[in-house]
Amino acid sequence: KKEGLPKILDGKNDFPFIVISPQCPSTTEWYYNGGMQQKLDKLIDSILVRYPADANRIYLTGLSMGGIGTLDLAIRYPKRFAAILPVAFRIEDGWDLCKVKDIPFWGFHGEKDNVIPVNKAQTVINILTVCGANPTFTLYPDLYHDSWTRTYNNQAIYDWLLTKKKL
Secondary structure, three states: OOOHHHHHHOOOOOOOOOOOOOOOOOOOOOOOOHHHHHHHHHHHHHHHHHOOOOOOOOEEEEEOHHHHHHHHHHHHOOOOOOEEEEEOOOOOOOOOHHHHOOOOEEEEEEOOOOOOOHHHHHHHHHHHHHOOOOOEEEEEOOOOOOOHHHHHOOHHHHHHHHOOOOO
16 A cells, blocks of 8 residues: 555545556566466456446556556457556567457556656557557656656546446
8 A cells, every 4th residue: 555546545435446557576576477367357257246346447556567568468459448548558579458458448657667667658549549549648757756746636537437348
């Protein structure tokens, strides 16, 4: 609960979403462990069985490594998500971003990010645009890597997500 949604939501019981916030084991990264994505997909399935969640309103977000993992999971399961919202993100060589071109996309990045350079995020936006997508990209000119605190404290992202539903 040190960063992102877990930190913001701690003790907040009126949030209009069911939030699942798995933490990646420290021995790997989301997108390097092929079995991790299948585990996350099964986790979503189990949540849909146990809780009154709408399968047509599953949104995916993550920050830093989780922002990269957001793109990886969406590419692997493009029909699962109603919208994706990566924060401080990039992709790996060879990832087929065109698979997510029909998923509403709003990305966030700090222009001064020295961990994941902004050109890496801009490349994602450029590829999606070439694929025929219409991604939204918010660039914070005054922020470094921590672009998630401002993003997750912005009510507009939740309002936007709630307008998204799979057809």
